[in-house]
Structure formats: structure tokens, C-alpha cells
Amino acid sequence: MTDPGGSEPPRPDVMPPPTPYRRSGLGFRTRLTLGLVAAAVLPLAGFGAIVLFVTGIGYADSTVFRVLLLGVAIAVVFAVLLGAAIAADLGAPLRAIASSVDRVSAGDLGTPLELPGDDEFSRLADSHNRLARDLQRRNVELRRILEALESITLDQRPDDIAARAADQARRAFVMIDCAVLLVDPREIPAEELVPGEPIPVRAELVAAGQVLGVATGHLPATRRWERADQDLFELFAIEVSAAIRNAQLYARVEDQNRRLVELDEAKDDFLRGVSHNLQTPLASIRGYAQQLAAETPDRRLGIITEQADRLSRMVRQLLAVSRIESGALKPRKDVFAPASRVRRTWEALGAADVPFTLDDASEGWLVLADADQLDQVLWAILDNAVKYGNRSGVDARVRVDESASRIEITIQDHGPGVGPDDRDRLFRRFERGTERPSGEGSGLGLYVSRELCRAMDGDLVLQPPVEGRGAALTVHLPAEAPLES
Numbered sequence: 396m397t398d399p400g401g402s403e404p405p406r407p408d409v410m411p412p413p414t415p416y417r418r419s420g421l422g423f424r425t426r427l428t429l430g431l432v433a434a435a436v437l438p439l440a441g442f443g444a445i446v447l448f449v450t451g452i453g454y455a456d457s458t459v460f461r462v463l464l465l466g467v468a469i470a471v472v473f474a475v476l477l478g479a480a481i482a483a484d485l486g487a488p489l490r491a492i493a494s495s496v497d498r499v500s501a502g503d504l505g506t507p508l509e510l511p512g513d514d515e516f517s518r519l520a521d522s523h524n525r526l527a528r529d530l531q532r533r534n535v536e537l538r539r540i541l542e543a544l545e546s547i548t549l550d551q552r553p554d555d556i557a558a559r560a561a562d563q564a565r566r567a568f569v570m571i572d573c574a575v576l577l578v579d580p581r582e583i584p585a586e587e588l589v590p591g592e593p594i595p596v597r598a599e600l601v602a603a604g605q606v607l608g609v610a611t612g613h614l615p616a617t618r619r620w621e622r623a624d625q626d627l628f629e630l631f632a633i634e635v636s637a638a639i640r641n642a643q644l645y646a647r648v649e650d651q652n653r654r655l656v657e658l659d660e661a662k663d664d665f666l667r668g669v670s671h672n673l674q675t676p677l678a679s680i681r682g683y684a685q686q687l688a689a690e691t692p693d694r695r696l697g698i699i700t701e702q703a704d705r706l707s708r709m710v711r712q713l714l715a716v717s718r719i720e721s722g723a724l725k726p727r728k729d730v731f732a733p734a735s736r737v738r739r740t741w742e743a744l745g746a747a748d749v750p751f752t753l754d755d756a757s758e759g760w761l762v763l764a765d766a767d768q769l770d771q772v773l774w775a776i777l778d779n780a781v782k783y784g785n786r787s788g789v790d791a792r793v794r795v796d797e798s799a800s801r802i803e804i805t806i807q808d809h810g811p812g813v814g815p816d817d818r819d820r821l822f823r824r825f826e827r828g829t830e831r832p833s834g835e836g837s838g839l840g841l842y843v844s845r846e847l848c849r850a851m852d853g854d855l856v857l858q859p860p861v862e863g864r865g866a867a868l869t870v871h872l873p874a875e876a877p878l879e880s
Contacts, residue, residue: 432474436467488516492523499527529619533627539567540631547638553577556642557608560635564610568596568628573612575600575635580609594620598632602640610635663716673710677703701745711771712839716824719846726765726851730875733762733769733802734793740773741791746781750788757793759877762802764851769872772847772855775840776806776868784808784865795874802874805858808865813857821857841868848872 488510495508507527510520540563547556557575565573571593576583577600586595593613600607610632614620681703688696715724734755741751762769780789787809794803813821824842845855848870858867 430478432471432478434474436470436474440467488520492516492519495520495523499523499530529621529623533623536567536627539563540627540634544634544638547635547642550645551642552646553639553642556635556639560631560638561610561612564628564631565612567631568612568614568624569618570596570612570614573610575608575610577608577639580606583609583611591616594618596620596625596628598625598629600632600636600639602633602636605640607636607639673706677707677710681707708771708774709839712775712843715771715843715847716839719843719850724846724850726768726847728763729766730761730763731766733757733804733872733874736766736769737773737791737793737804737806740770741777741789744774744777744781746777746786746789749781749784749786752788752790754790754792757795757802757874760795760802760874761877763873763875764853765847768847768851769870772844772870773804773806775844776855776870779840779868780806780808780810780866783813784810797876800874800876801853802870802872804870804872805867806869807858807867810865812860812864813866818857822855 491508491510495506498506507524508520510517547559551559554577557577561573561575564570564575580599585597588594593616596612596614598610600609610628681700684696684699684703687693688700734753734757738753741753777789777791789809790807792803792805792807794805795801796803822841822845824839841855848855851872853870853872856869856871858869861867
């Protein structure tokens, strides 16, 4: 709350700042000497003036005046000498105090200030030595606290950190006992200070505004415990709270990571099991459907065969994922012409109503790859081109990069292309384009295709967008030049 003038009222627990000491232009010795001279001369001069005034004796011819003048001169000389002696006597302890303050400022807290006697200087020396001892003790406590905090690691359990912090606090602050309890501080009542009994100390553990517990302990009855000591103990409690909070978060993240790994392993086991278990029934369904269609032609049998083929391709994708994840994917090294595989895969796709062009510029180069895996890659890319290109046409080009001895197979559709939001996640597992209807596709086709290409020492890349052109995917595979006749 502020007063009408806008200033805050003074807090009762804050001492007002001390009035700064302003040095005058004269030094200590000069001021002391002038004071002694004034103290010696002024009374004598005043007494002489009174005597001369009362007796009426002339100043110029009076013997009394000369005697008084000589007395004043002697008093001045005596006062100057006495002032110098007193200044030298007072300056020695002041110089010793100043030198000791300089040593303390430089970090030397172990050399005491010795000023014998029972006066103000000796009491000032005692206060100075006590302050130096307190500073030295707090420096030791702070060093122990820093060493204790540096020894805490994230992989420790919060209870272990609390137990270790209690032992470290006991040794750092020289306590009789100390406990760090991860409970509500209201469950631990505060103890009253009883003269002659161990001194109770207490600090709450707070991290990010959340109270985690309380640190309590007892000090010897002869120990001095001041506000600075309590502040240091509370600082230690805050740092321990942060370490405990970080350990709790780390343990939570580790537990979540462990559960995610277990779920991922369970998912891979499930995919492998389902893939293997589906192969046999799908083959049987497809075989019987084709046999029945040969005996009695029926459109429904063709649909069964088509859907069985679709399921078989999805199963092959799942099998490929399981082999990729387990590192068991070992492609063969076949040598064949790439353009014929592209044409053959397109015809097997059965999209006769979609315009298709094939530009073969391989000039007799042969690709070095696994033919079955390349068929799987081409099928996934051509199927996407038909679906995402809105069945408006697909163009395929086969080129040769002679400098790198590689074949490049580019498949391009005439659809809207790949949106900016889809480009970064196009090759991730179980990701589908935002334009594809929900639930259509497994989201594995391009992921598996790229991994298969990489297993064959090649790659699958998405070409940069070009205005007026749909999506374009390029398969890079090693190749060998045709034999010269």
C-alpha cells in the first residue's frame, strides 16, 4: 500500500541506511593538535585579558602582558607536542585496525587483530575478530554446501537425495542432528527456542512454487545462529529442493521412456506375429478365389482376388518394417533393366483408365538391386501417384547419372502435389498425407520404400515442388554401364 505521494512506507524489518561519514579537509593529527592548542591557549589568554582589563595596565609597557604572552607561547608549544604524542598513540591501533580490515578484504580471515587493554579499541578489535571468524565459518559452510550440491546427480532417487542432503547439512553447519523430510511441513510442528537447550533450526523445501518438504535440525546451545546463518540454511534447502524436483522429473521421464520402449517392442512383436500369421490364409483365399473364377467366372471372385492382393501387399509392408527394425533386411543383388520393371509394375497395378507415359533414357544401363524389393517400391510409388494425382495421369522417366554410376527412376503425377505440412513427415512410419481420407492406407508405403532403397545402397527422395506439376519421387539405385561391343 502506498501513500498519496506514491512512495512505499518503510518496512519495519528493514533498518534505515546509515548516514554516510563525510571527512573534513583537515587530517586527524591536525584537528587533534588544533583542539589541544585551543584548549590550552584560550583559557590562559582569556585570564590574561581579564587581568589586564581589571588592573588597567597598558598592554605595550606592561610586564604582566609580556609574562602572559610568554605563557601563551609555552602553552602553544606544549599543546602541539602533546597533540603529536596523543595522535601517535591513537593512530597506532587505528592503523592496526585498518591493516586488519585490508587483510580480511583480501581473504585472510585467520590472522586475529591483537589490541590489548579494556577500552573502545580492544572492544572494536574483539568485534572485528568475531566478524572475521563468522565469515571464515560461513565460507567453510558454503564450500561444503557447494561440494554437497555438486555430488547430486539426476539418476538418484528423491529419498536418497533427501537422506544424503540431511547428512551433508549436519556436517556443513556442525549440527547435532538434521533431517530432510519429504512431507507437508505442517505435519512437523515448529519447536520453540529454550535457553540452555539445543537450538532448533528449520527451512522449507520449495521448488517452482511447490512445497516438497522441510529440513529440520538442532544446534549446540553454545552455537551462535544469526540471520545470515539462517539465510544460508534456507539457500541450501532451496538448492536441495531443485535437485529433488529435477530427480522426480527425470525419474518420470525415464519411466515414460521405458514404457514407450516396451510398447514399441510389443508393437513390433505384434506386427511380426500378425504378418506371419496372415500370409498363409491370404495365400489360400487368393488361390481358391482364382480357382473358382477359372471354373465359374464371377465379378465378386475378382473383387476377392483384388482385395487379397491388397492385403498381401500390406502384409509385405509389415514384414518389411519388422525386418528393417530388427536389422534382418538383406537384399539380393540382381542385374536387370529398370524400365521393364516399371512397365510391368504399372500393368499389374490395373489402372488402365489412368494415362501413363514411360520415358526410358537408360541406354542399356542395368540396375543393381533386389528385383522383388524394387517391385514393392515401384508399386507403392505408382499407387500413391494414382491416388494423390486424382487419376489424372502418371509420367515415369528413367535416367542415368554416369558420373555416379546410378540409375534414377522418377515417377510424377499431375495432382496438387505435396503440401508444405506433409513434406517433412512424408517418409515417417504410419504417416499419411493430410489430403488422403482418414483411415485409407497404412502410412507405411513410402517409409518402407525409402528403407528398401537405402538397403540396396540407394535412396528415395521427394523432388522440390514445381508450379504446375504434381508430386515427383525419384528412386536412386546403383547401376552398371552396358558392355561395349
